[in-house]
Amino acid sequence: MEKIEKARGSVYCGIDVWKLLNEHISALSPSKIIILTDSNTQKHCLPILLKHINTPIAISSISIPAGEEHKTIATCNYVWEELSNKGADRKSVLINLGGGVVTDLGGFVACTYKRGIEFINIPTSLLAMVDASVGGKNGVDLGHVKNQIGIIKNPYSVYVSVAFLETLPSAHLISGYAEMLKHGLIASETYWQAIKAIDFQNAKTTEEFIWTSIEIKNKVVTEDPTELGIRKTLNYGHTLGHAIESYCLDKSDKQTLLHGEAVAIGLILANYISFHLVNFPKKKLETTTSTILSYFPKQSFSEKDIENIIELLKYDKKNVDGNVNFVLLRDFNNYVIDQKVSNDLIYSAFEYYKNFKN
Amino acid sequence: MEKIEKARGSVYCGIDVWKLLNEHISALSPSKIIILTDSNTQKHCLPILLKHINTPIAISSISIPAGEEHKTIATCNYVWEELSNKGADRKSVLINLGGGVVTDLGGFVACTYKRGIEFINIPTSLLAMVDASVGGKNGVDLGHVKNQIGIIKNPYSVYVSVAFLETLPSAHLISGYAEMLKHGLIASETYWQAIKAIDFQNAKTTEEFIWTSIEIKNKVVTEDPTELGIRKTLNYGHTLGHAIESYCLDKSDKQTLLHGEAVAIGLILANYISFHLVNFPKKKLETTTSTILSYFPKQSFSEKDIENIIELLKYDKKNVDGNVNFVLLRDFNNYVIDQKVSNDLIYSAFEYYKNFKN
Numbered sequence: 001m002e003k004i005e006k007a008r009g010s011v012y013c014g015i016d017v018w019k020l021l022n023e024h025i026s027a028l029s030p031s032k033i034i035i036l037t038d039s040n041t042q043k044h045c046l047p048i049l050l051k052h053i054n055t056p057i058a059i060s061s062i063s064i065p066a067g068e069e070h071k072t073i074a075t076c077n078y079v080w081e082e083l084s085n086k087g088a089d090r091k092s093v094l095i096n097l098g099g100g101v102v103t104d105l106g107g108f109v110a111c112t113y114k115r116g117i118e119f120i121n122i123p124t125s126l127l128a129m130v131d132a133s134v135g136g137k138n139g140v141d142l143g144h145v146k147n148q149i150g151i152i153k154n155p156y157s158v159y160v161s162v163a164f165l166e167t168l169p170s171a172h173l174i175s176g177y178a179e180m181l182k183h184g185l186i187a188s189e190t191y192w193q194a195i196k197a198i199d200f201q202n203a204k205t206t207e208e209f210i211w212t213s214i215e216i217k218n219k220v221v222t223e224d225p226t227e228l229g230i231r232k233t234l235n236y237g238h239t240l241g242h243a244i245e246s247y248c249l250d251k252s253d254k255q256t257l258l259h260g261e262a263v264a265i266g267l268i269l270a271n272y273i274s275f276h277l278v279n280f281p282k283k284k285l286e287t288t289t290s291t292i293l294s295y296f297p298k299q300s301f302s303e304k305d306i307e308n309i310i311e312l313l314k315y316d317k318k319n320v321d322g323n324v325n326f327v328l329l330r331d332f333n334n335y336v337i338d339q340k341v342s343n344d345l346i347y348s349a350f351e352y353y354k355n356f357k358n
Numbered sequence: 359m360e361k362i363e364k365a366r367g368s369v370y371c372g373i374d375v376w377k378l379l380n381e382h383i384s385a386l387s388p389s390k391i392i393i394l395t396d397s398n399t400q401k402h403c404l405p406i407l408l409k410h411i412n413t414p415i416a417i418s419s420i421s422i423p424a425g426e427e428h429k430t431i432a433t434c435n436y437v438w439e440e441l442s443n444k445g446a447d448r449k450s451v452l453i454n455l456g457g458g459v460v461t462d463l464g465g466f467v468a469c470t471y472k473r474g475i476e477f478i479n480i481p482t483s484l485l486a487m488v489d490a491s492v493g494g495k496n497g498v499d500l501g502h503v504k505n506q507i508g509i510i511k512n513p514y515s516v517y518v519s520v521a522f523l524e525t526l527p528s529a530h531l532i533s534g535y536a537e538m539l540k541h542g543l544i545a546s547e548t549y550w551q552a553i554k555a556i557d558f559q560n561a562k563t564t565e566e567f568i569w570t571s572i573e574i575k576n577k578v579v580t581e582d583p584t585e586l587g588i589r590k591t592l593n594y595g596h597t598l599g600h601a602i603e604s605y606c607l608d609k610s611d612k613q614t615l616l617h618g619e620a621v622a623i624g625l626i627l628a629n630y631i632s633f634h635l636v637n638f639p640k641k642k643l644e645t646t647t648s649t650i651l652s653y654f655p656k657q658s659f660s661e662k663d664i665e666n667i668i669e670l671l672k673y674d675k676k677n678v679d680g681n682v683n684f685v686l687l688r689d690f691n692n693y694v695i696d697q698k699v700s701n702d703l704i705y706s707a708f709e710y711y712k713n714f715k716n
Contacts, residue, residue, distance in 0.1 A: 077500075
C-alpha cells in the first residue's frame, strides 16, 4: 500500500484500497452514498466498486454520458437535479467513479451542491490516476474553453486501483501515458528512461510507475500550492496542448483528440520551443520527439488550423493581460516560467512536428 | 465611517466608502474591472458608482435581468461567457452592484470563473446591505429550490452606502426590513423596539440601524463560522419563509413574493411555533405579529397551498436525513436549535396568521 496522507486529499494506491475505503466511509458516516459514473464506468467499473463496498448505508448512482463534450454546466445541472431528486443532503457523500471528466465535474458538483458536500474520487482512467488524483482542481468547460469554470478543493480522499485499467480501451490508456511522459520531462530523466518502454500488461510495474507520477505531482503541488513557480511546470506542453484539444473538439471536420493525444503534441512543440529559447539539448529534443511519436501517431494541421489554435491561446486561464505565458525547459528537471513566445516560433514548432521523420 | 475589518470580507459603511473603495482598487491593481448589474441597478446605481470610481484601470459592465427568477445557472452561464468575451483573466476583479440576486450570483460566478477571481460587493438594496453583506454565502437557485447551488467565500470587501436606498421602490425597501426585524428577534429586544417605527426618510438613523444589523449578523457569523449553533438563528423564520417564497415563485396563479415578504410571514409562523413549543411569551407573540402585519399585508394560503409548502420543506439545505429542523425562540435573544415541528403545528401556525386581527 502506497499512500500520501493529508488533512484532505489523501491518496491511496495498492491492494488494500478497498479495505481503507470501507473504513473511511464508516468514519464519515454519511446519510447517503451517491456514486457518479459515466456510461462507460457505469457498465465496466461500477460492478467492481459495488463488489468491494461493504456498508449498511444506502447507495444509489447517477450516470452521465461519457466524453469531454459532456464536461459542461448542462451536465452539472443534470447531476445537481438528480442529487436533489434523490434527496441528497449536506451529510451525503458523492463518490466520483471515472476518468477526469467524472472526477473534475463530480468534484465541482459536490463543492457547489448545497454550498458543498463531501466527495471521494476513484479514478478509473490512467490519466485521472496520474493527473487528476492530486491537486484539487475541479471544473467544467465553457464552450470551447477547457476548465474555464471550476474551483480548487481537495476531495476527502482518492483511491487508486490499477484493476480499473483493464476496463480501458487502449487509446485511453495511451492518453494518460502522455502525462507520465510530462512528469519525466519536468522532474526526472531517470523516470523518463524507465517509462519510455512501459508494459501496461505488467500490473505491478504499471502500478509502481503510476505511483511515481502521483508522487512527482504531489511534490510539485505541495511545494507551490498557489501556482507561483514550480507548479507551473505541470502545465508544460499544455498551453498549446489545451488549445489543440479545444480546437479539435470544436471543429466538426477535425478528429476529436483525447486530452493526452493533444498534450503529446503540445510536449513536442514545447520541447522545440524550449530548444530555441532556453537551449533544451538538441539531441534530447530528437530522442524525446521520437519516443512520443512512437506512441502518438502524427496529426496534420493546416496553416489556418495553426492560426486558429494560436487565437485560442488568449483564452488560457494562465494568461494575464492578454500575454500568453509558457513554461519551458532548459533540460529535464530544469524549468523556466513566464516565457513569451512569438507566433512565428509557434509556427516553426508545428513545422518541426510536421517534418520530423521517425 | 463604520467598519468591520478582516482578512477577507471587510465591511465598510458611511460617507468615506468611495475613498476607501478607490484606495482598495489601487492596492488590488486588477488587470480589468468588470461591474455586474441587473437591469435596475444598471440604470439607477451604475451612474452613481461610476461617478465615484477614480482609476486608470479599464472598466466595463455586464447586466443581467432583474428578479429572483433569474438567479439561475443559466444566468451564470451568460455572465461566465461575457467575462470570457471581455477577456477577463485571473487578475480581473468583478464588482457586484445590486441586491441579493446580483451579489449572490455574482459572487458565485467570480468564485468559479477560472477557478476563482477576486470580487467586491456593493449592495444596493436594504436586504443585501443587512443580510448579504456578511457571511460569504454565494449561489443560485435550482428549479424551485432556493440557493441550492453555491459556495461559501467572502468577497474581498463590501461597501455599504445608503445613497442607493433612494433608488429602491418602497416594496423592496420594506423587504429588507424583514431581516432587520429578524435581527431584533434573535439578538436584541432593544433593537426591535428602536426599529419598529423606523423612518426610512431619515438617512442618518437608517444608516445607524443598518449598521447595527450588520454588526449583529457579523457577531453571529464570527462566533459560529461552521453553523453548528448560534448561526442557525439567522435562519429564524426562513425555514417556512423560503418554502413560501419558492412556492409562490413556482406557482403561476400565486403572486410572487419578495424574499422579505415571505420571511415576514415566516417570522410570524416561527414566533407562533416558538410560543407553542418553547414558551415564547404570548404577549410578545401578539405585539410582534401586530408590528410585522402593519408593514407586510396579509397573504392568503389555501389548505392545498400549505400542504405544498410543507412538501417543499424537505428540500431545505439545513435538513439532514429528511428531518426538518427549526430554530425557535424562548424569547428575544434566547434561541433553541434543531427543533422538530409537526405538520399539524405548521397548519395551526398558518391558521393563527390567517385569523390574526390587527
